[in-house]
Amino acid sequence: MTALRLAVAGLGTVGAGLVRLVEREADLLELRAGRRIEIVDVSARERGRDRGVALDRYRWHDDAVAMARSTEADVVVELIGGSDGPAKAVCEAALDAGRHVVTANKALLAHHGADLARAAEAAGAALSWEAAVAGGIPAIKAVREGFAGNEIRRVMGILNGTCNYMLSDMRRTGRDFATVLKEAQDLGYAEADPSFDIDGVDAAHKLAILASLAFGTGVDLAAVHVEGIRSVSALDIAFAEELGYRIKLLGIARQSDAGLEQRVHPCMVPVEAPIAHVDGVVNAVVVEGSQVGRTVLEGPGAGAGPTASAVAADIIDIARGNRAPVFGVPAAALQPLQAAPMDAHRGAYYIRLMVVDRPRVLASVASSLGAHGISIESVLQRGRAPEERVPVVIVTHETEERDLKAALAEIARQDAVAEPPLSIRIEAL
Amino acid sequence: MTALRLAVAGLGTVGAGLVRLVEREADLLELRAGRRIEIVDVSARERGRDRGVALDRYRWHDDAVAMARSTEADVVVELIGGSDGPAKAVCEAALDAGRHVVTANKALLAHHGADLARAAEAAGAALSWEAAVAGGIPAIKAVREGFAGNEIRRVMGILNGTCNYMLSDMRRTGRDFATVLKEAQDLGYAEADPSFDIDGVDAAHKLAILASLAFGTGVDLAAVHVEGIRSVSALDIAFAEELGYRIKLLGIARQSDAGLEQRVHPCMVPVEAPIAHVDGVVNAVVVEGSQVGRTVLEGPGAGAGPTASAVAADIIDIARGNRAPVFGVPAAALQPLQAAPMDAHRGAYYIRLMVVDRPRVLASVASSLGAHGISIESVLQRGRAPEERVPVVIVTHETEERDLKAALAEIARQDAVAEPPLSIRIEAL
Numbered sequence: 001m002t003a004l005r006l007a008v009a010g011l012g013t014v015g016a017g018l019v020r021l022v023e024r025e026a027d028l029l030e031l032r033a034g035r036r037i038e039i040v041d042v043s044a045r046e047r048g049r050d051r052g053v054a055l056d057r058y059r060w061h062d063d064a065v066a067m068a069r070s071t072e073a074d075v076v077v078e079l080i081g082g083s084d085g086p087a088k089a090v091c092e093a094a095l096d097a098g099r100h101v102v103t104a105n106k107a108l109l110a111h112h113g114a115d116l117a118r119a120a121e122a123a124g125a126a127l128s129w130e131a132a133v134a135g136g137i138p139a140i141k142a143v144r145e146g147f148a149g150n151e152i153r154r155v156m157g158i159l160n161g162t163c164n165y166m167l168s169d170m171r172r173t174g175r176d177f178a179t180v181l182k183e184a185q186d187l188g189y190a191e192a193d194p195s196f197d198i199d200g201v202d203a204a205h206k207l208a209i210l211a212s213l214a215f216g217t218g219v220d221l222a223a224v225h226v227e228g229i230r231s232v233s234a235l236d237i238a239f240a241e242e243l244g245y246r247i248k249l250l251g252i253a254r255q256s257d258a259g260l261e262q263r264v265h266p267c268m269v270p271v272e273a274p275i276a277h278v279d280g281v282v283n284a285v286v287v288e289g290s291q292v293g294r295t296v297l298e299g300p301g302a303g304a305g306p307t308a309s310a311v312a313a314d315i316i317d318i319a320r321g322n323r324a325p326v327f328g329v330p331a332a333a334l335q336p337l338q339a340a341p342m343d344a345h346r347g348a349y350y351i352r353l354m355v356v357d358r359p360r361v362l363a364s365v366a367s368s369l370g371a372h373g374i375s376i377e378s379v380l381q382r383g384r385a386p387e388e389r390v391p392v393v394i395v396t397h398e399t400e401e402r403d404l405k406a407a408l409a410e411i412a413r414q415d416a417v418a419e420p421p422l423s424i425r426i427e428a429l
Numbered sequence: 430m431t432a433l434r435l436a437v438a439g440l441g442t443v444g445a446g447l448v449r450l451v452e453r454e455a456d457l458l459e460l461r462a463g464r465r466i467e468i469v470d471v472s473a474r475e476r477g478r479d480r481g482v483a484l485d486r487y488r489w490h491d492d493a494v495a496m497a498r499s500t501e502a503d504v505v506v507e508l509i510g511g512s513d514g515p516a517k518a519v520c521e522a523a524l525d526a527g528r529h530v531v532t533a534n535k536a537l538l539a540h541h542g543a544d545l546a547r548a549a550e551a552a553g554a555a556l557s558w559e560a561a562v563a564g565g566i567p568a569i570k571a572v573r574e575g576f577a578g579n580e581i582r583r584v585m586g587i588l589n590g591t592c593n594y595m596l597s598d599m600r601r602t603g604r605d606f607a608t609v610l611k612e613a614q615d616l617g618y619a620e621a622d623p624s625f626d627i628d629g630v631d632a633a634h635k636l637a638i639l640a641s642l643a644f645g646t647g648v649d650l651a652a653v654h655v656e657g658i659r660s661v662s663a664l665d666i667a668f669a670e671e672l673g674y675r676i677k678l679l680g681i682a683r684q685s686d687a688g689l690e691q692r693v694h695p696c697m698v699p700v701e702a703p704i705a706h707v708d709g710v711v712n713a714v715v716v717e718g719s720q721v722g723r724t725v726l727e728g729p730g731a732g733a734g735p736t737a738s739a740v741a742a743d744i745i746d747i748a749r750g751n752r753a754p755v756f757g758v759p760a761a762a763l764q765p766l767q768a769a770p771m772d773a774h775r776g777a778y779y780i781r782l783m784v785v786d787r788p789r790v791l792a793s794v795a796s797s798l799g800a801h802g803i804s805i806e807s808v809l810q811r812g813r814a815p816e817e818r819v820p821v822v823i824v825t826h827e828t829e830e831r832d833l834k835a836a837l838a839e840i841a842r843q844d845a846v847a848e849p850p851l852s853i854r855i856e857a858l
Binding site for chain 1: 446450454457458460461462463559565566567570571574575576577578579580645703706707718719720721722723724725726727728729734735737738739740741742744745746749750751752753754757758759762
């Protein structure tokens with residue numbers, strides 16, 4: 001069988017890692033794929049940069065889009081990144097020319113996934129994106145193929161390694177957010193501008209495309225409710241521990257009576273749940289299917305090796321002639337997304353108040369909750385300090401988010417309540 | 430596209446579950462597979478039995494082998510079980526007639542996997558076995574496709590739900606093996622004759638075929654070192670806890686300097702490891718690859734739903750036209766297995782002795798270990814009871830199994846040592 005030829009656009013850590021993998025493991029890949037896999041074209045911004053791999057045996061292109069248009073390769077691997085600009089143009093040009101595309105680009109798919117899926121189908125080409133979600137974990141393959149006999153009930157995960165590293169570190173050391181962020185930046189786990197990670201944007205991109213695949217709907221990034229981890233404090237992490245929970249930034253998509261919930265926010269999860277023990281720069285994906293029940297897949301979510309592993313898996317599938325629809329079903333069959341409003345979310349909540357310690361404060365807080373139909377599971381109040389500020393923690397039974405918000409607005413207006421109430425959703429597991 | 434037709438051999442829990450799935454989720458399966466999936470033929474031992482599904486719309490066969498030979502179905506699903514007899518004959522007849530085979534039968538594959546793989550390749554047919562290992566977890570797909578760009582370094586797992594349930598229960602309740610086994614039998618988690626599970630035979634079948642896939646070697650069940658969990662005591666579980674370990678029955682395949690290790694035995698794993706927290710009737714598979722690092726997949730390892738989910742995934746792959754070699758590479762490319770002798774295993778060990786509490790006992794035990802080049806990491810001795818029997822626990826640094834055995838034989842001969850020494854391997858994670 002003839003070799004499968006690759007054109008690689010983008011030679012950062014992952015791109016260079018892929019070139020190294022294809023060179024070093026050529027015989028292994030051939031054995032597993034049933035044919036030789038060869039790089040023929042490469043493109044990046046700076047030709048001269050030292051990437052730790054020799055590129056002189058490949059045709060160099062300054063212009064990745066021109067390469068995608070003119071290459072004789074069977075597959076264009078897009079590792080440029082970014083939701084628009086050259087990454088998008090490269091994928092479009094490649095599909096337009098009938099070439100398969102493998103990409104690690106979650107931002108691109110979150111913004112233009114449905115259009116690109118249609119273009120791929122029209123061209124009879126693959127558009128593969130295992131590396132875009134959860135790095136080296138074969139989560140996309142699991143949902144698209146391994147669980148194809150299931151109706152998916154809920155899919156969720158720790159989708160951002162930076163946030164998980166920071167929350168794990170805060171719990172382990174008791175340090176506050178700002179200190180841990182500074183250190184994560186010094187160690188290279190967080191960017192100089194960390195907002196893409198810590199505000200939940202990256203996780204939202206991944207959730208939007210994962211949800212599209214799991215629920216057979218069009219990708220709808222705008223429908224994802226996004227909260228990051230800036231508001232998570234050492235105090236709340238300590239209270240969570242005391243209550244038998246861990247705080248994780250989760251991306252969750254769930255079918256509810258109100259429609260499809262898609263949300264990224266800090267969650268409390270029971271300490272017995274496997275996902276509570278996923279610490280550090282690691283990702284995890286939990287899938288709940290009608291047949292299989294609950295499964296958990298965890299592993300390295302980023303880095304050259306894991307990402308190149310996922311890209312290589314997509315390439316080998318293409319080499320073997322194996323195909324599945326981009327988002328699990330034909331693009332024309334993707335249902336428009338019926339988004340559940342966040343106000344309709346039902347669940348238990350952790351509420352933490354800073355109140356002035358005086359008689360009857362708790363009674364009036366409880367009364368506001370009761371007036372909105374919210375019942376209390378437990379209350380935690382530490383020490384006494386008359387007329388000083390003290391934290392009060394309340395865990396509610398399941399309630400609707402709109403009622404919780406109304407109750408908290410009322411509570412915030414009470415004299416003894418010294419700061420805006422803080423709440424964290426508790427995810428049932 | 431024409432429908433994909435199935436013939437189902439074996440209508441126990443899983444078979445009936447599959448029939449139900451194919452009927453209830455017909456539209457979903459069609460959407461995902463790109464074509465209709467229909468059952469045409471069924472076979473089981475007793476026609477009259479109530480299975481909770483109506484079978485009158487399918488052609489009934491008393492003889493599954495005759496069905497496999499004569500059916501017009503595209504795929505024969507073998508759910509009879511057993512390493513030989515009708516299960517083997519059904520698979521051979523189906524492949525011989527050029528039909529695809531989907532099976533959940535680990536015993537069959539562990540005994541005849543390489544032969545069946547060759548027969549499938551010769552027939553140009555699929556032989557798919559996702560359901561044979563780790564139930565609903567898509568572990569086979571992960572290793573064969575998701576990690577196809579990796580050299581696998583180690584693959585291991587909790588492969589038997591019964592044993593994991595029992596060990597979890599022993600730890601949680603502090604009860605001994607016999608009591609927990611009795612209860613597991615009453616609850617239906619363990620068979621009346623439990624030896625297939627608790628002596629590690631079932632886990633060995635699964636490990637042998639998983640190792641073949643991961644390392645590209647012929648299946649070699651005889652090369653698997655097997656120990657079950659009968660020797661695990663409440664005492665050792667408590668000591669493990671105190672030392673920061675959990676005891677799990679693991680199946681482990683690892684490439685070492687001495688060859689391929691394949692072993693099933695009780696292991697101590699560090700309590701921080703994700704696999705330490707996989708409790709109950711659950712399976713988990715850990716894969717370590719050259720690119721991806723370490724990933725952990727966990728979920729329900731048995732039962733009608735999870736097993737039917739895995740069988741359905743294989744069927745959908747066949748419907749989509751997706752193929753991969755049965756054991757990851759063409760059967761002719763499978764390397765003969767270079768088995769590492771167990772004596773050459775290197776690792777740390779937990780040793781528990783019952784000794785008569787008198788002066789210098791520990792010194793002479795330590796001296797025997799030292800004479801065989803074994804160094805001690807820690808010693809645990811609780812309380813004092815002069816001239817009574819007391820447990821002494823020793824954790825060693827990494828050593829070779831042959832040295833450990835020689836040292837323990839010597840220790841067993843010491844006067845103050847009241848019972849044969851017990852040892853448990855500690856698995857580095």
